[in-house]
Amino acid sequence: MHYLPLTPGLFSILILLFAGLIILIQLRILRYAYMRLGVGPGAALLLLFGSLIGSYFNIPITVLPGPPVRSGQIVEFFGMRYVVPVAVSWPGTVLAVNVGGAVIPTLMSTYLVIRYQLWLKATLTTVAIALVIHAMATPVPGIGIAVPVFAPVLATAILAFILSREYAPPLAYIGGSMGTLIGADLLNLDKIGGIGAPIASIGGAGTFDGIFLTGILAVLLAGIASPSRPRPAW
Numbered sequence: 001m002h003y004l005p006l007t008p009g010l011f012s013i014l015i016l017l018f019a020g021l022i023i024l025i026q027l028r029i030l031r032y033a034y035m036r037l038g039v040g041p042g043a044a045l046l047l048l049f050g051s052l053i054g055s056y057f058n059i060p061i062t063v064l065p066g067p068p069v070r071s072g073q074i075v076e077f078f079g080m081r082y083v084v085p086v087a088v089s090w091p092g093t094v095l096a097v098n099v100g101g102a103v104i105p106t107l108m109s110t111y112l113v114i115r116y117q118l119w120l121k122a123t124l125t126t127v128a129i130a131l132v133i134h135a136m137a138t139p140v141p142g143i144g145i146a147v148p149v150f151a152p153v154l155a156t157a158i159l160a161f162i163l164s165r166e167y168a169p170p171l172a173y174i175g176g177s178m179g180t181l182i183g184a185d186l187l188n189l190d191k192i193g194g195i196g197a198p199i200a201s202i203g204g205a206g207t208f209d210g211i212f213l214t215g216i217l218a219v220l221l222a223g224i225a226s227p228s229r230p231r232p233a234w
Contacts, residue, residue, distance in 0.1 A: 014212055018048055021216065037169045037218060038115055038232065047108055048215055054100025055208050058201045064093040064192055093192055094199045101211045102185075102203025105177035112170040115232045121163050122174045129155055129179025130187070137184040139195045145188045145207065152180045152210040153217050169218045176214030180207050 022045065037044060097103060113122045132155045133147055140146045156176035160168040185202045192200040203211060 014052060017213075017216060018052055021045070021048065037173070038112055047104065048212075051100040051104050051212055051215060054104055055098060055204060055212070057099045058096035058199060058204055059099065059103075060094050060096045062095050064095055064200070093195075095189075095192065096199055096201045096204070098201045098204030098208060100203070101201070101208035102181055105173075105181070105203070105211055105215070109174040109178050112174055116167055116170055118167060118170060118174065121167065121171060122178075125156075125159055125163060125171050125175030126178045126182065128159055129175045130183035133180050133183030134187050137188055139188065139191045141195050145184050145191070145200075147180065147184050147207060147210055149210050149213065152176045153213050155179075156214055157217060173215060173218035176217065177211050180211050180214070 039047065109122075113119060129152065133152060136147050136151050137145050138147070153176065156172045156179070159175060160172040164171060181203055184207045
């Protein structure tokens, strides 16, 4: 299943942010920043581009029974405008996994944990962010679970630097993406059936924007973190 999680205008803002990173890369301003994150500039841009395009695609898992769903509306939450997919004869709420907001961040986070052996610090960061995000997460009728867009970004930036200046960039990516997925989506699965959403997408809709911005944050943090590149475990 595919649909834009945000209105075209707000989605265009994310595209402009991505384009800005490309310009900075071409100017070699963030060349070493990507190196400190653990991947090359090309791989990092591919990661963000894959997340952006992947937000359009959702992998269905199951169908949850519930009240009649909303369809073809636009719902506002904390200044963001989310798109409710058009549903025709929908049997209930379809629980899905968003490619750009869940699959790709999970694979990348796993890679960073293994590469830098951040098992303990990554766990602490993820648990802390998950608790913060869970306290802010709000069930939004027609959309699913939503969080204030900058909450994962700010919480992740502060905690990543507290736990490790050297590994702040990978910790920001891991904690921000995984913490948001767990705190907002997975810990609220019991509330999904009663909000009348055609599709409840893990990592999509009300959480994708925060996860994507966290990915950009990890790159920017790398530019102001310790001057030395994090030492990989292998």
